[in-house]
């Protein structure tokens with residue numbers, strides 16, 4: 001009896017760094033997030049920014065899904081991302097909006113934020129699990145230190161973590177999404193495998209996007225990886241980096257966190 005062969009994308013071993021894979025992901029990101037996260041966190045970030053005021057910095061702004069709506073509520077948002085492909089998409093989104101001029105995009109690594117003219121910031125936003133793209137403790141330490149360096153004293157650091165990643169079941173090549181892309185696009189299918197490294201707390205998604213348009217078929221494969229720390233450990237890392245914890249929330253409307261919460265949101269204040 002032969003075991004079924006397990007096809008792994010060539011880039012699997014390339015997900016050694018949390019920023020790997022995002023350039024490849026960029027052309028599919030908005031299509032996928034429209035069907036998954038949608039805009040459920042956006043109002044939360046808009047309300048927080050309106051309460052605290054700008055200037056605001058977003059870590060890992062990607063295609064501008066959060067930065068642009070936040071720019072409706074404050075006059076200056078700086079979005080930092082390492083992926084030039086994601087930033088290209090953010091740029092075209094900004095061009096289509098009257099609030100676009102309020103957003104400045106900067107290519108950079110959140111572990112070593114560049115000195116930015118618009119800072120120091122009143123609010124740093126880390127939406128949709130961006131801190132889980134830091135695969136080693138050292139990466140997290142450097143990022144927290146870097147954020148403390150660009151925030152005003154008393155400034156707020158808002159962090160949204162994706163809680164379900166460590167409990168995600170492992171599977172091989174499952175069709176997890178299938179839909180048309182836009183009116184002129186083809187049929188897009190996402191075939192996904194999930195691996196868990198429980199010792200390191202790392203969840204890896206091996207993704208293959210297959211597009212069929214008429215007789216043409218194209219395939220794009222890449223891997224992205226995330227590391228999840230418990231709320232307790234994250235609080236501890238923040239406190240060591242010079243932040244006081246202001247609140248831990250369990251949803252986007254402000255309910256207090258508990259161990260079954262569907263969202264893990266930490267609001268910390270720079271000492």
Ligand SMILES: C[S@@+](CC[C@H](N)C(=O)[O-])C[C@H]1O[C@@H](n2cnc3c(N)ncnc32)[C@H](O)[C@@H]1O
Pocket residue numbers: 018019022023033059060061062063064065066080081082083086108109110111127128129130133
């Ligand atoms: C989950 S996406 C989030 C994008 C956007 N914040 C949103 O909510 O739609 C994560 C983004 O973080 C970026 N990223 C990952 N590691 C990074 C790093 N070390 N420095 C800067 N950007 C990073 C990726 O390029 C990607 O655009």
